[in-house]
Amino acid sequence: MCIRDRSEVEVMADAGIRDILLTSEVAGPGAFDRLVAIAARLPDFKAVVDNAWAVDQIASAARVRRVVVKLLIEIDVLTGRSGVVDSTAALALADLIRATDGVELVGLHGYAGHAQVQPEAVRRERNDPAMALLADVVETLREHGHEIPVLTGGGTGTASMDAQRGLLTELQAGSFLLMDVAYRNAGAPFENALFCRSTIISRPTPERAVCDAGQKTLTADSGPAEVIGRPGVRYLRGSDEHGSLVVEPVALEDDLAVGDVIQLIPSHVCTTINLHDVLVGVRDGRVEVVWPVATRGHVW
Amino acid sequence: MCIRDRSEVEVMADAGIRDILLTSEVAGPGAFDRLVAIAARLPDFKAVVDNAWAVDQIASAARVRRVVVKLLIEIDVLTGRSGVVDSTAALALADLIRATDGVELVGLHGYAGHAQVQPEAVRRERNDPAMALLADVVETLREHGHEIPVLTGGGTGTASMDAQRGLLTELQAGSFLLMDVAYRNAGAPFENALFCRSTIISRPTPERAVCDAGQKTLTADSGPAEVIGRPGVRYLRGSDEHGSLVVEPVALEDDLAVGDVIQLIPSHVCTTINLHDVLVGVRDGRVEVVWPVATRGHVW
Numbered sequence: 001m002c003i004r005d006r007s008e009v010e011v012m013a014d015a016g017i018r019d020i021l022l023t024s025e026v027a028g029p030g031a032f033d034r035l036v037a038i039a040a041r042l043p044d045f046k047a048v049v050d051n052a053w054a055v056d057q058i059a060s061a062a063r064v065r066r067v068v069v070k071l072l073i074e075i076d077v078l079t080g081r082s083g084v085v086d087s088t089a090a091l092a093l094a095d096l097i098r099a100t101d102g103v104e105l106v107g108l109h110g111y112a113g114h115a116q117v118q119p120e121a122v123r124r125e126r127n128d129p130a131m132a133l134l135a136d137v138v139e140t141l142r143e144h145g146h147e148i149p150v151l152t153g154g155g156t157g158t159a160s161m162d163a164q165r166g167l168l169t170e171l172q173a174g175s176f177l178l179m180d181v182a183y184r185n186a187g188a189p190f191e192n193a194l195f196c197r198s199t200i201i202s203r204p205t206p207e208r209a210v211c212d213a214g215q216k217t218l219t220a221d222s223g224p225a226e227v228i229g230r231p232g233v234r235y236l237r238g239s240d241e242h243g244s245l246v247v248e249p250v251a252l253e254d255d256l257a258v259g260d261v262i263q264l265i266p267s268h269v270c271t272t273i274n275l276h277d278v279l280v281g282v283r284d285g286r287v288e289v290v291w292p293v294a295t296r297g298h299v300w
Numbered sequence: 301m302c303i304r305d306r307s308e309v310e311v312m313a314d315a316g317i318r319d320i321l322l323t324s325e326v327a328g329p330g331a332f333d334r335l336v337a338i339a340a341r342l343p344d345f346k347a348v349v350d351n352a353w354a355v356d357q358i359a360s361a362a363r364v365r366r367v368v369v370k371l372l373i374e375i376d377v378l379t380g381r382s383g384v385v386d387s388t389a390a391l392a393l394a395d396l397i398r399a400t401d402g403v404e405l406v407g408l409h410g411y412a413g414h415a416q417v418q419p420e421a422v423r424r425e426r427n428d429p430a431m432a433l434l435a436d437v438v439e440t441l442r443e444h445g446h447e448i449p450v451l452t453g454g455g456t457g458t459a460s461m462d463a464q465r466g467l468l469t470e471l472q473a474g475s476f477l478l479m480d481v482a483y484r485n486a487g488a489p490f491e492n493a494l495f496c497r498s499t500i501i502s503r504p505t506p507e508r509a510v511c512d513a514g515q516k517t518l519t520a521d522s523g524p525a526e527v528i529g530r531p532g533v534r535y536l537r538g539s540d541e542h543g544s545l546v547v548e549p550v551a552l553e554d555d556l557a558v559g560d561v562i563q564l565i566p567s568h569v570c571t572t573i574n575l576h577d578v579l580v581g582v583r584d585g586r587v588e589v590v591w592p593v594a595t596r597g598h599v600w
Contacts (some may be wrong), residue, residue, distance in 0.1 A: 001536045004541040005516075024541055027559040028499035050502050051558050074502075081503030081544055082510040113539065159331065168503075199328035202350050202382030210382040213325065215521055216305075216574045216599050221538075239413065240598065241304040241324055244381055258351050259327040274516045277597050294503070297577050299401045299516050299541065 002172045005300040006031065009038055009045075015294065021042040021152065023109060023172070025054060025074065036061040039069045046150070048074040048109045050084050053158055055096055055103060062102030070106045071097055072150060075102035075137050077110040077130035093235045094146045107150025108141075110134040116157035117182045117222065120299060129277040131167050156188050171214070180269040194273075196225065196264040198243060203258050209245040211262060214238040216275060222268035229263060230254060302452070302472045306331065307598040309345075315594065319344040321452065323409060325354060325374065325382055326507070327424065336361040339369045346450070348374040348409045350384050354402060355396055362402030370406045371397055372450060375437050377410040377430035387440035394446045407450025408441075410434040411472060416457030417482045427458045431467050456488050460561055478570040482522040493574075496525065496564040498543060503558050509545040511562060514538040514577060522568035530554060530562060 004024045004120040005010050012020055025048060026035055035058060039045045042289045049071050064068045073093050076083030084090050090108070097105040110133075115126035131153075154162035159173045162280055175183055178194035196202050198213035217237040225235045225243070232251025232283050236244045243264075247256060256262075266272035273279065274296055281289035301311050301317055304324045312320060314376070325348060326335055334395035335358060339345045349355050349371050360370045373393050378382030384390050390408070399406040410433075415426035431453075438448050452470040454462035459473045475483055478494040498513035515538040518525045525535045525543070532551025536544045543564075547556060556562075574596055581589035 025501040025510075025558075026499075027501045028512075028561060031499070044463075050504060053558055071366075076504055079541065080502075080508070081542055083504060085504055183502070199326075199331070201325040201327045204350060204376055204381075204383060204385050208380070210325075212326070212328075212599075215519070215571050216597075217522075218514070221515055221520055239381065242381055258325075258353055261328060271515050275597065297516075297575065299512070299514075 005295070005299050006034060006038075007300050008046070008099070008295040010018055010034075011295045011298055013038060013042055018042055021046045021048075021072070021109070021170075023048055023074075023111065025050055027054065027057075032057040034059045036065050036067065036069060037174040040067045041067050043125075044070075046106060047073055048072045049093065050074045050076075050082055050138045052093065052096055055093065058102045059102035068102060068104050071103050072107040072109040072152065073097075073105065075108055075110040075134055077112045077133050077153065078126070079111065079130070081113065083110070089139045090137045091140055091144055094141050094144070097145065102176060105146060105148075107148055107152060107169075108134060108138055110151070110153040111155065112139075112153060112158060116155040118157060120187050122158050123186070124161060125160055131162070131165055143293075150157055156183055157186060160189070175269050177207070177244050178269050178273075179265075180222070180272070181224075181226045181265050181267040183269075184265070185223075192265050193268055194269055194279075195228070196266055196272075198262055198264060200256060200260045200262065201246075201257050203256065206252055207247050209247055209256055211235075211245060212241065212258040213243045213264060214241040215241055218243070218264065218266050219268050219271040219275065226262040226266050227262055227264055230233070230256065233262070235264060238294075302474070305595070305599050306334060306338075307600050308595040310334075311595045311598055313338060313342055318342055321346045321348075321372070321409070321413065323348055323374075327354065327357075332357040332361045333427070333575065336365055336367065336369060340365050340367045346370040346372055347391065347404060348372045349373045349397075350376075350382055352393065352396055355393065355400060357527055359400045359402035368402060368404050371403050372406050372407040372409040373397075373405065375408055375410040375434055377412045377433050377453065379411065379413045379430070381413065383410070384540075387437045390437045391440055391444055391446075394441050394444070398446070405446060405448075407448055407452060407469075408434060408438055409451040410437075410451070412453060412458060413455070413492070416455040417486050417598070418457060418562040420487050423457050423486070424461060427461055429454045431465055435467055445498060456483055456490070457486060460489070465504075476571050478569050478573075479521070481565050481567040483569075484509075484565070488590070492565050494566055494569055494579075495528070496566055496572075498562055498564060500545075500556060500558050500560045500562065501542075504557065506552055507547050509533075509547055509556055511543040511545060512541065513543045514566060516540055517572075518543070518564065518566050519568050519571040519575065521571055525564040525567050528565060530556065533562070553581065 054293035412430035
């Protein structure tokens with residue numbers, strides 16, 4: 001399982017998940033000790049690194065605890081965020097890891113985030129050079145005697161093309177499970193399973209309605225939520241606690257009224273779930289399960 | 301105290317706050333009963349309404365509990381969200397409230413949200429007609445024999461001009477207490493008191509750095525957070541768990557390194573606090589208090 005936040009890893013470990021890859025670098029007071037404590041607890045735990053200082057810090061802490069921490073070098077596959085930017089830097093880091101007790105290189109992490117939530121043509125246009133760069137780095141490293149068994153990356157947007165290419169040994173698709181408006185609009189071939197119920201609290205004019213799901217209920221970082229089952233009723237924008245809806249001309253005959261409950265598809269599954277304490281599992285109109293969002297707010 | 305969410309009102313009542321105005325309409329299963337239960341518990345509680353159905357529902361529930369619920373009519377002072385849109389609709393609702401047992405009209409609520417986080421000229425340009433409309437409505441209502449002791453609205457952005465105008469009897473300024481980038485950039489004359497500490501976790505190129513505060517730590521609905529004390533280091537954008545920083549040419553000599561802790565001012569105080577479980581109170585470099593964010597996630 002891929003997890004971005006160190007404190008989320010601890011929640012998952014407590015819940016019995018054993019094989020975890022922490023896909024963000026860590027740093028700061030106590031960070032490396034905590035990371036190595038997780039590695040001591042979970043033999044299959046893996047962490048990513050993109051700089052020599054982190055390798056040294058992890059290795060020092062690992063030697064104190066007498067464990068060997070499995071590392072993946074993060075490659076910036078043209079996303080423009082973290083990760084080493086070329087095969088020279090990757091090779092230097094791989095050589096350092098080989099020369100350092102307490103750490104072991106097991107693979108490369110190359111997440112093409114910029115290729116995920118995009119129309120299919122853009123996904124391919126961005127993913128092809130990203131994966132070519134990753135292939136180039138792994139080739140360089142293998143030429144220098146580094147075994148690279150794990151190549152991990154990809155996501156819900158590029159899952160099909162990554163599977164076809166056959167380069168990655170692990171796919172980091174996650175959003176496919178619940179989906180959202182952004183991935184749906186980008187053509188990801190999965191069903192939406194995450195919905196938000198909200199109540200109409202104001203109906204000031206025929207063209208306008210207000211529901212009680214605002215930015216504290218539905219994030220807007222990936223665009224507005226989508227109203228389902230009410231053609232012509234459109235979620236325009238959220239303020240802190242209000243959702244402003246436009247009732248388009250086609251829906252002026254709609255009997256949308258104060259007190260009505262509407263169903264929305266959140267635009268971004270990750271940040272929206274992070275706002276809530278529970279997910280309610282419904283099948284055939286009945287609540288079957290209530291899941292706590294155990295990792296909500298675990299960002300330290 | 302003005303509160304937007306019904307379930308936040310319950311948290312505040314539990315904490316001993318007595319004089320509460322709920323500034324959003326409510327509707328939906330159980331909503332009116334819960335509202336009236338709060339009114340039964342807090343004699344100074346007030347709620348807003350903008351439609352006849354809500355007045356009837358509140359009054360019915362109030363008669364069952366033998367209380368009288370104090371109501372304010374919400375006026376849409378050109379914000380374009382909830383609230384009745386003219387004095388005719390306001391008068392009809394005021395007459396209905398007068399004719400209905402279990403409810404009592406005590407004022408008008410006219411929150412000019414669209415005038416708050418704006419440059420000063422725009423604030424004035426938007427607030428003047430908003431307050432003129434509110435004044436017009438109150439005049440109409442008084443002409444028809446309605447006493448309107450409470451006129452509530454305004455916010456951190458318009459506080460000075462509202463005070464000068466002298467129309468409102470209550471100002472709904474709240475963000476001034478902690479402030480954020482959006483209000484600061486709009487020229488609100490208050491000091492920033494809310495900061496986010498974050499650690500640099502990646503430094504892939506001289507022009508680029510990544511910190512561990514992304515959209516699950518800092519919302520971006522009002523623009524990016526601001527890095528303080530590091531001239532030329534700019535928070536560009538957040539992904540779920542990463543903050544992408546630009547190191548501008550002026551700061552290329554800055555020794556910003558992996559492991560460094562930076563301080564950020566959140567762009568939007570309301571939605572950012574809502575992501576966190578606690579606020580840490582610091583004075584002179586020492587932690588003095590840790591406050592739980594008791595209302596986080598209370599949006600139902």
